[in-house]
Amino acid sequence: MRKWTFLMLCTWLTPVLQRTATRLRAPISVNKRVAIVLWKLATPDSYRSVAHQFGVERSTVGVIVIQVVHAINDVLLPRIIRLRDVDETMAGFAALGFPNCGGALDATHIAIRAPEHRAGHFMNRKGYCSIVLQALVDHRGRFLDIYGGWSGRAHDARILRNSGLFQRLEAGTYFPRRDLTVGNVLMPICVVGDAAYPLMPWLMQPYTGQPDQNRAWFNDRLNRA
Template sequence: MATISRLRRRRRKRIFLPRVSIEDLSDEDIFSRYRFSYDTFLYIVDLIKAKISRPTNRNYSLSPLEQVLLTLRFLSTGAFFRLIGDSVGISESQVSRTVFSVCSAISSLARQFIHMPVGQEAIRIKSEFFRIAGFPNVLSCIDGTFIKIQAPHQNEADFVNRKGYHSLNVQMACDSKYRITNVVANWPGSVHDARIFRGSNICFKFENGNYDGILLGDSGYPCMTFLMTPYSHPSTPSHTKYNDALCKTRVKIEQTFGILKRKFACLSLGLRVEPIKAATITLAVLHNIGIARNDIVGLLENYEESDSNGLDSTTTDGNGNAMRDHIRITFSQ
């Protein structure tokens, strides 16, 4: 009995490994491991430290800096929480709570960092798009991309995309500098791009004249007065010239997806953070912070082909077709 009592009283010794630090890393190592420069990393910490600071009497609690480091390490590698925790001497559950807390704090900044250009900014963006291939009045390019996820417990079949794996179909728009201007992360991977767009707030706002300009999309979208798409069957040189200009301009959104997925490996390996929508918006916010602070060095050479979900859109809009014909004619003059 005495032996049993001693075993019951015996407590597992807590072993604390040295916490992760970036003070001794070179700028190249910091960017390679965490996908941001040292200055940008500190900027991110300053943005959210009030939201993630936790008053505690524990001797080994995580500071805001350490919380952001752990989260960026997960987002940049997609590694399992247990592996990340083992490397710094904390539990898998604490890593999970930390990533959830930091992602929630960053996603709350979406209105500050993700928005359509207006005013003088819109004029500048349209001018930059025009210089690419002469396509006029473009505010953003739009497309959908698959974000890999674990199989959900409910409506599992709805999340299987045309490529055969579980995902969300995330709608994004971007400007001429790869800055994300809109994110919709509510829809399963099997849903068509056109359906997502028609149910989105950005479609409603363009329909109601909130923005002065147009979007460019691929053939998975309906042609509308504010959304230009390619001709499915170009039959004249002017049709071909129009399609070429649209393609050269719209490639910005494909490059944006490429930058985003190469910067954050968790998007390719599969998001394991709940809620997934908040994690996706977090990545878009971080992407825009990186763009604004020029933290995309070496990432522009790779981009992905469109994940457009489904065949050409069969929805037609007479006014949209007329607008497209008008723009096409300007290319042939």
């Protein structure tokens, strides 16, 4: 992580994490609290190891991790993960060959150490235990929406149908109303996904099987987007 990124994180989180000094002791600084948590999240070190490295008690590390993670969720999530300039995003996807597109949808597996008695519940098709993160990103790969927590066994389509993103896209409230006429059909702003997702008026997936030349051309544009 670059130094300016770290300092910016501390600046954004200071209003939530700043503690006042008491007559008994001075509070741990925001910079140190953020550094402790970044180190714990980025490494497999134990609480005892992190506590020794930063010169604090092991129990203090546990408290700080919870406090800073909550602060990140409350302060940074709506600041970083949000719907951006729709016109800019659509222009970016159009440059990739897919017009009237507002985002690219996919899911990724995050490896976990599952409880022994429930390992089978988290085992994915690739043979390891995971939870799934569904993400909608813009043409530059920036997060527009995230939804996580499902076990690795869950199908991408099932996760989508249970997400708030699905409800908003289905209701037509996520994107502004911008229809594109394709032939005799009005096409709303759509998102693109792979064949694991269902075909919807607002979700375009590739053709499967042995597509003809036109369908292969469509698949190529969609895959680039």
